[in-house]
Amino acid sequence: MGCANNNISINKVIYEDHSAKSFNRPEWKKYLLEIRDKSHKINLVLFTKWNRFSCNTADAYQMISLLHKNHIIPQSIEQPLDMSVPENKLMLAIYVSTPEVENDRRALNTFHGMRRAKNEGRLMGIAPYGYINRSHEDGKKYIAIKEPEGSNIAWAFNEVAKGHIPADHVRLQMNKREGASMSRSAFAKAMRNPVYCGKIYIEEYKQEEAYYIDGKHEPLIRERLFNQVQQIMDKKRRVEGPGGRVLENERFPLRGILRCPRCGKNLTASGAKGKSKTYYYYHCHYKYGFRFDSDRLNELFEFEISKLEYNPIIKDLMKDILLDNYKQFTFDIDAKRKSISKEINELNEKVANARDKYLADKLDEQDYKEVKKITKAQIEQLEQELQHIVSESKILDIKTKIENALDSMENLANLYQQGDLQTKRTIGCLIFPQKVEFDGKSFQTPKMNIVAQCIYQYNNGLGNKKNRHKRKKSTNVGLVTLTSVSSNTFMDDLVRLSQIKKDLPLPNLEFNFLQL
Numbered sequence: 001m002g003c004a005n006n007n008i009s010i011n012k013v014i015y016e017d018h019s020a021k022s023f024n025r026p027e028w029k030k031y032l033l034e035i036r037d038k039s040h041k042i043n044l045v046l047f048t049k050w051n052r053f054s055c056n057t058a059d060a061y062q063m064i065s066l067l068h069k070n071h072i073i074p075q076s077i078e079q080p081l082d083m084s085v086p087e088n089k090l091m092l093a094i095y096v097s098t099p100e101v102e103n104d105r106r107a108l109n110t111f112h113g114m115r116r117a118k119n120e121g122r123l124m125g126i127a128p129y130g131y132i133n134r135s136h137e138d139g140k141k142y143i144a145i146k147e148p149e150g151s152n153i154a155w156a157f158n159e160v161a162k163g164h165i166p167a168d169h170v171r172l173q174m175n176k177r178e179g180a181s182m183s184r185s186a187f188a189k190a191m192r193n194p195v196y197c198g199k200i201y202i203e204e205y206k207q208e209e210a211y212y213i214d215g216k217h218e219p220l221i222r223e224r225l226f227n228q229v230q231q232i233m234d235k236k237r238r239v240e241g242p243g244g245r246v247l248e249n250e251r252f253p254l255r256g257i258l259r260c261p262r263c264g265k266n267l268t269a270s271g272a273k274g275k276s277k278t279y280y281y282y283h284c285h286y287k288y289g290f291r292f293d294s295d296r297l298n299e300l301f302e303f304e305i306s307k308l309e310y311n312p313i314i315k316d317l318m319k320d321i322l323l324d325n326y327k328q329f330t331f332d333i334d335a336k337r338k339s340i341s342k343e344i345n346e347l348n349e350k351v352a353n354a355r356d357k358y359l360a361d362k363l364d365e366q367d368y369k370e371v372k373k374i375t376k377a378q379i380e381q382l383e384q385e386l387q388h389i390v391s392e393s394k395i396l397d398i399k400t401k402i403e404n405a406l407d408s409m410e411n412l413a414n415l416y417q418q419g420d421l422q423t424k425r426t427i428g429c430l431i432f433p434q435k436v437e438f439d440g441k442s443f444q445t446p447k448m449n450i451v452a453q454c455i456y457q458y459n460n461g462l463g464n465k466k467n468r469h470k471r472k473k474s475t476n477v478g479l480v481t482l483t484s485v486s487s488n489t490f491m492d493d494l495v496r497l498s499q500i501k502k503d504l505p506l507p508n509l510e511f512n513f514l515q516l
Contacts, residue, residue, distance in 0.1 A: 003046075011042055020055045021103065023063055035070045043072055050076050050095035055103055060096045118200055121216035128193055129153055129182060130220055143195075143217045152178045153190060154220045160191060161228040163429060165422060167191060191233055197226035251280050251294050253424035254301060259435035260284035266435070269294060282438075292440060301428075304443055306413035308431065308452050310459060315406055322402050322454060340386045347379050405451050 003010055018025040035042060045067065047053050053074060054060035067074050075081070079095055081088045114124045123143050127133045130153040132146040152174055159170045171187040174180060182190070194201055194212060198219030204210040249255075252269035260267050263284060271278045283291030310318065354371045357363035363371075416427050428436075431452045437444045448456070 008044065008046075020052055020099075022056060023054065023059055032066075035067075035072060045072055045074050046077055047074070048076065049078050050092065051099035054096060055099040057093070057097045057100055115202070115205070118202055119213065121200060121214060123195055123200055123215060123217060128195055129180075129186070129190055130196065131217070145218055145220065148178045149180070150220050152180060153196065156187075157191070157196065157221045157225055157229055160232055161225055162426070163232050165425070167233065188233075191229055194226065196220045197223045199223070199226075250421050251298075252282070253298065253421055254282065254428065254436075257425070257428050257432065257436055258282055258297075259437045260290050261437050261439040262290050267438075292438065297438065300438075301443070302413060302417055305416045305427070305431070307459060308409060308455050309412050310406075310409060310455050312410060318406055318455065319399075319402050322406075322451065323398065337386060340382050344379055344382050344386070347375050347382070351375050402451075409452070409455060 014027050014031060016025055016027045018027075023029075031045075050060075053076065054063065064074055073083075076095070079091075081092055081095075083089070083092075117124055122141065123131075124141075127143040127146075130146060130150040131143040133141060134144045135141050155177065156170050156174045159165070159173070160167050167188070168184055171182060171184065174187075175182060190196070195215065195217070196219065198215050198217065199212045200215040202211050202213060249269070251271075254267075255269045256266060258267040259265065265284065267282045267284055267290075269280070269282045271280045273279075280294040281291040282294050282297055351372055354363060354368050354375075358365065358368040412427070416424055419427070431449050432445050432447075433449060434445060434447045
């Protein structure tokens with residue numbers, strides 16, 4: 001009716017249900033293509049209000065300029081403006097910028113609200129795999145563990161932390177376990193998500209640096225396990241296996257474990273076709289020219305593994321030796337705990353004395369707050385160290401772990417020889433946490449599993465010596481003094497060896513020590 005009264009002929013009506021925050025709208029883009037056609041006869045585009053035209057000031061002025069170049073006048077029905085009047089340009093700025101300001105304010109309020117919720121330990125947004133969104137009676141949202149997905153992702157973290165197979169292979173196995181369908185990118189993101197260990201990441205904002213806080217949800221894994229997975233994902237392994245990409249070929253179980261003696265890089269493996277058959281080698285880059293027959297090298301490695309076996313009748317003696325070595329690690333734990341507790345008490349007394357001086361007007365308020373702030377930070381750091389020591393001491397069942405580790409070392413050569421590709425790689429990674437260098441005659445490694453090292457040197461110490469009593473403990477049996485490594489390393493090596501029989505996929509083996 002209004003158009004007829006103003007002698008306006010309607011050429012086309014466009015219906016658009018997209019946001020006016022930008023001009024990236026399907027119908028509007030079609031309209032722009034139409035007006036570029038020189039045969040078009042449109043000279044006016046009408047809309048209800050200016051905030052329906054655009055909610056972005058810069059985009060609005062740019063689009064108005066584009067329309068003017070095509071001899072088209074944009075006009076609002078409810079907020080008409082005559083652009084020939086200079087003062088109306090101020091009104092245009094108000095009409096266009098007002099919704100933009102409102103959107104920005106709404107977005108800022110939402111941001112601060114979500115940040116405040118995160119600081120309270122509540123995760124915002126959709127719960128990650130293994131959790132489900134829930135709400136309390138007061139309406140506050142939280143995440144709860146969802147099974148079997150929770151156990152599934154926890155299993156994946158444990159498998160990745162071992163470092164025996166690539167993370168993507170763990171993902172494929174995880175998907176088969178419970179019928180999950182997690183993609184590669186989603187799995188990699190999950191392995192980096194601190195929510196699983198009970199932490200929430202707070203992004204940096206203005207002058208405030210990013211940090212982590214304890215979430216109110218129940219963690220699926222320990223923080224220590226999460227940190228181990230991060231080291232694996234970052235390829236900064238310390239106690240984990242050497243890893244490397246797995247080549248699915250039973251001929252090359254040592255690929256990714258061996259290192260070239262000439263350049264120090266990983267040895268790869270491949271086959272070379274001859275006249276009558278294919279020859280298989282472990283080799284380095286052609287530039288360095290090192291290669292060795294894979295079958296022969298596998299046999300030599302199996303022989304090295306056989307050196308780690310021990311006679312079961314000396315099991316008790318080995319247990320005593322390992323216990324003696326472990327006591328060297330833990331001898332000063334109690335003393336360190338007492339020292340930290342004493343230091344915390346002294347710092348608390350320091351704060352109390354500063355408070356007394358402040359109340360007695362002997363110390364001004366600013367100095368008191370500074371002393372309190374510095375001392376409180378020192379106390380928090382010491383309390384974390386003390387908590388770490390206490391928690392470590394609580395989980396130590398050293399005798400059981402040593403027994404399990406020694407049980408796993410019996411018949412190790414047969415276990416390795418009859419195992420599949422994954423089993424062989426797992427054993428190799430457990431015994432040799434770092435790369436193994438083969439020079440064509442012998443194997444060398446900068447580090448061996450501590451328990452395996454004790455057995456190896458014990459066996460070498462016995463050698464061909466006769467008349468040695470099986471129960472007699474001596475300091476001259478070639479035992480390594482393990483004072484140069486930490487108790488955590490010792491425990492990690494024990495745990496890894498003690499878990500061989502329950503973690504490896506060995507359904508066809510019937511060794512006595514595999515019976516649970």
